[in-house]
Amino acid sequence: MIVCKFGGTSVQDTPAIERVIGIVRKRAAEQPLVVVSALAGVTDWLLGLARLAEMGGSGFRDRLAELVGRHEMTARELPGAEEALGAIHAEANDLAHELEAIAGRRAIPREIDAITGRGELWSSRLIAAALCGAGVPAEWVDIRSVMVTDDRFGRATPYTQVLSVRARERLGPLLERGVVPMTQGFIGATATGIPTTLGRGGSDFSASLIGAALRAKRVEIWTDVDGLMTADPRVVPSAQTLAVASYEEAAELATFGAKVLHPATAVPLVHEGIPIVVLNSRHPDRRGTVIEPSADLTLLGDSPIRSISWKRGITVINIRAPRMLGAYGFLRQLFEVFERHEVVVDVLASSEVSVSLTIEDPRHLDLVRRELDDLGEVWVDHKRAIIAVVGIGLKTTPGLAARVFGAVGEACVEVISQGASAINMTFTVKDEDGPEVVRRLHREFFGTC
Ligand code: ADP
Ligand code: ASP
Ligand code: MG
Numbered sequence: 001m002i003v004c005k006f007g008g009t010s011v012q013d014t015p016a017i018e019r020v021i022g023i024v025r026k027r028a029a030e031q032p033l034v035v036v037s038a039l040a041g042v043t044d045w046l047l048g049l050a051r052l053a054e055m056g057g058s059g060f061r062d063r064l065a066e067l068v069g070r071h072e073m074t075a076r077e078l079p080g081a082e083e084a085l086g087a088i089h090a091e092a093n094d095l096a097h098e099l100e101a102i103a104g105r106r107a108i109p110r111e112i113d114a115i116t117g118r119g120e121l122w123s124s125r126l127i128a129a130a131l132c133g134a135g136v137p138a139e140w141v142d143i144r145s146v147m148v149t150d151d152r153f154g155r156a157t158p159y160t161q162v163l164s165v166r167a168r169e170r171l172g173p174l175l176e177r178g179v180v181p182m183t184q185g186f187i188g189a190t191a192t193g194i195p196t197t198l199g200r201g202g203s204d205f206s207a208s209l210i211g212a213a214l215r216a217k218r219v220e221i222w223t224d225v226d227g228l229m230t231a232d233p234r235v236v237p238s239a240q241t242l243a244v245a246s247y248e249e250a251a252e253l254a255t256f257g258a259k260v261l262h263p264a265t266a267v268p269l270v271h272e273g274i275p276i277v278v279l280n281s282r283h284p285d286r287r288g289t290v291i292e293p294s295a296d297l298t299l300l301g302d303s304p305i306r307s308i309s310w311k312r313g314i315t316v317i318n319i320r321a322p323r324m325l326g327a328y329g330f331l332r333q334l335f336e337v338f339e340r341h342e343v344v345v346d347v348l349a350s351s352e353v354s355v356s357l358t359i360e361d362p363r364h365l366d367l368v369r370r371e372l373d374d375l376g377e378v379w380v381d382h383k384r385a386i387i388a389v390v391g392i393g394l395k396t397t398p399g400l401a402a403r404v405f406g407a408v409g410e411a412c413v414e415v416i417s418q419g420a421s422a423i424n425m426t427f428t429v430k431d432e433d434g435p436e437v438v439r440r441l442h443r444e445f446f447g448t449c
Helices: 014-028 044-054 060-077 081-101 110-117 118-133 159-168 172-176 205-212 247-254 330-340 364-372 401-410 431-446
Strands: 002-005 033-035 139-140 180-184 188-189 196-197 218-225 276-280 289-291 307-320 346-352 354-359 377-388 417-418 424-430
Touching: 002 014, 002 196, 002 205, 014 033, 014 060, 014 118, 033 118, 033 205, 044 060, 044 081, 044 110, 081 110, 081 118, 081 401, 110 118, 110 196, 118 180, 118 205, 159 172, 159 205, 159 346, 172 180, 180 205, 188 354, 205 218, 205 346, 247 276, 247 289, 247 307, 247 377, 307 431, 330 346, 330 354, 330 364, 346 417, 364 377, 377 431, 424 431
Parallel strands: 002 033, 002 218, 033 180, 139 180, 218 276
Antiparallel strands: 188 196, 276 289, 307 354, 307 377, 346 354, 377 424, 417 424
């Protein structure tokens, strides 16, 4: 069997869903299982509804009607898809009650997960019905009974052993009968059935978890670009597609901003060595990028690097503590603060008496900062961007750092980290300098920008 995951833009409207039907039909002999995201922009829209509802009043109702209207219109344009509308309307009704329930107060993460997960339920219902309408035997499957997770709402972790058993029980028989299971990315539920989500962009991760559970031949990630590229094509229009990449490269690029893949996508597939193929749903015949353990990572031309990614909106925390000099146990104390508040640290650089590190999610910053103040002098820089230069040639190429920093130009480089990973060099600059730095690096290493 194979898993085909379609992201938001690949299911955004009627023509996009028609392309999905064509792609799935063509793969019928390979026993495809389809995982979909919400229609493009719907998860953000649902979050917007929650924020409106929190403010009180009935202001969210028109926006909810508009969202349901978008699904209705798409359903009417696709033969057979109207079948899905009954269920979508019933769920929209439940959603309206849930939104009313948070009026005038801040919703808790459990409530937000129930609200934001609706997008995937609706898109999958629509597309399952459209597939059947087009003569492709498909069955809608509610993944929440299969993707059992812990209760860390907003970033729940699936229990992979439960998933393997349930996926084989629930999805295996459909595949054997030649039916296409049509299910949702992004969402799961606790063992007691409370809806959860795996975090933004999590549908890729859902697809690879299901692929690992069912020992898929490959996991296809269908998106709106040709594959993993030398840089984000929105920033560098001339970026080239990588024909192959390793799991490690893909994970590094994704962690530092290449949105095309969720950073954890490769993790469930490493053990079995299942390949991921990133493909463009607008151009299904293009080859895409194959991500696999045995990838032959030839260099692109004479460039020692293979890709540049960047991520904005990062916070840098600096701690200066003279008592760190020659002392042991300081870093443990420091990291315990981050652990206590469940704050993820991305990039780290340290000197004799100071440490700089970056975090993406500043929600618990005040609490962290209060405790760090006991360890030393603390200052925080907001609105920073992480730039990551990734490539197999990184460690073995003399003078590479000089080329990287020479290309950066006027921008002020702050935290620098290299060495922890053999294939990655990261540093931070001010947010507003990010795109220009990426373009300059691309010009330096790939000749275009
Ligand atoms: P989907 O909705 O299919 O999940 P995403 O928007 O999450 O798609 O990811 C695709 C986007 O990732 C592309 O439109 C592109 O702008 C962006 N992107 C960022 N970095 C890269 C990169 N190195 N290679 C390819 N795409 C990238
Ligand atoms: N729809 C979810 C999001 O927008 C999950 C995904 O698309 O991967 O984050
Ligand atoms: Mg995505």
